[in-house]
Amino acid sequence: MKWYIPYGNPTYFILLAVALIPLMLGLLYGRRFRWYQTLISLFFLILTFGGPNWRTGISLVCYFIYQVALVSAYFHYRRRKDSPNKGWVFVLAVILAILPLVIVKVTPAIEAGRQSIIGFLGISYITFKVVQTIMETRDGYIKDYHPVVFSQFLLFFPTISSGPIDRYRRFVSDYEKVPAQKDYLNLVQTGVRYVFLGFLYKFILAYYFGSILMPRVQFGALMAHGFSWYIVGYMYAYSMDLFFDFAGYSLFAVGISYLMGIKTPMNFNQPFKSKNIKDFWNRWHMTLSFWFRDYIFMRLVFFLMKHKVFKSRITTANVCYIVNMLIMGFWHGETWFYILYGLLHGCALVVNDTWLRYKKKHQERIPHNKFTELLAIFITFNFVCFTFLIFSGFLNTLFFEPGKLR
């Protein structure tokens, strides 16, 4: 038996098209066939987590039961009359929620690259959804929680492997209603356009950069032994591949969600024309960076300012930028290049704020025109590509483990 990476090959798309027709006809005529949606969700989950992958399937099932039990328990604790809402209960719930992910991330680092047996494709993305739900439950903002709807949210198959990361309340409001026919037709139109744009991104552009150009420059860089222009070539080829591959995947995930009447948020918004690094994070992997902004950065800022840990607002912001991006680095994996990647982006946010303050203060003296804007885009783009080069781990392979290059 075979298994299928979501959106990985033509067969997956054909199955998807066939399976979605009844659901789409229902939505068109004002009905959402929930049992049918559950049925095809299970089918596509089995395609990905079944067959030779059955072990990860079992991990997914155990993980899923664990998280639903955890969130249900915390929700009941919070919705009880006169819930004490203790801080430690909340912290414990969050720790329990991220524990499996931490084990999965740390295992390769301490066991010489061996993958943890409790891991499965997309564990991070489900964890983000769980933590978000716990935090909003703590704040009393999630008032209607239903384990079955929550399961639909966690296991929503179009976004199971790599996001985009939706929010519980947003998802539920779409899931529980049927869009008006006119709105649904617009959704279908946009969804189909996204899927075809995804084909262009993932199967043409990412294929060119990732499978044709990258191996060549990689080979050149390896042959050059040490620093060479090939590394610069690799940097750009890798960055383009990373973008078109991930943005292509995201377009599929969003496009298919739209066909199912769920407005999963977009993940990319022309990131390479960002004018500064903050602008970049508002355009690149947006659902992840907004998750970090809302559930780590802002909460940390809130905590530090409320308890007046630092005197100045600027220091508070800077500390939070670094912590926020370092956590993002650690989330990617426990290797020096992921952590350095996070640190560089944290520092870049600090530098960016400092520069913007300086610029505001000396408005009359610092020119602002079309040329400086282009320069800003150029600098941001190249900085970002450089951090992607670090992120790729290619330098690690090249300088420390050349034997690992195929």
Next chain:
Amino acid sequence: MDNVKETVLSILNDLTGEDFSDRLDENLYDSALLDSMGTVQLLLDLQDKLGVNAPISEFNRSEWNTPAKIIAKAEALK
């Protein structure tokens, strides 16, 4: 009631350096006058000065993006 409005406007004035009393429907995020830091400061000031307890989750960029909406929220939560 007017007290809430005046307080919110004075908080926004402190945060952004601008007077919004005749621009109640201006989008604070589109014009980049308010960022994440400013938002947190806003929530803390609302807590301090009005006793309005708005958790960060409650805060939603599309529902809190103009002075008028912030005033309405603050009045509703008070």
